[in-house]
Amino acid sequence: MAIPMVLEIVFPPSLVLIAASVLRICGNFYHHCILSKLRxxxxxxxxxxxxxxxxxxxxxxxxxxxxxxxxxxxxxxxxxxx
Known part of the structure; x- marks a missing residue:
């Protein structure tokens, strides 16, 4: 099933994946900072x-x-x- 053209213009799949990856990386970095301050x-x-x-x-x-x-x-x- 193809993605409707309107959705591709508003939310290109690659842009959504990039945003999700950036959010994940920022969350990972934040938790690494918490762990690095423990010891x-x-x-x-x-x-x-x-x-x-x-x-x-x-x-x-x-x-x-x-x-x-x-x-x-x-x-x-x-x-x-x-």
């Missing part, structure tokens, strides 16, 4: 990242095994499943 130079300890998608989408089971003082409001990706 001091040469530090080896685990720390819980805060901010961005780290606030709600974490693997709760892993965090619970590493941190005894994990806040109760941290939820799993798929509650009761993963």
């Amino acid at each position: 001091t130079k040469g530090g080896k300890e685990y720390k819980i990242p805060k901010g961005g998608l780290f606030e709600g989408y974490v693997t709760r089971k892993w965090y619970m095994s590493k941190f005894e003082d994990l806040p109760k409001e941290v939820k799993a990706v798929i509650p009761y499943v993963f």
Whole structure:
């Protein structure tokens, strides 16, 4: 099925893909910055990242095994499943 000509003029598929890629790259860079600020130079300890998608989408089971003082409001990706 072909894309109607009007949609191609308003939202060219390549432009939509480029915008989505730029958004993804910016989000990735933001989360890398958060992670880079966690450890001091040469530090080896685990720390819980805060901010961005780290606030709600974490693997709760892993965090619970590493941190005894994990806040109760941290939820799993798929509650009761993963």
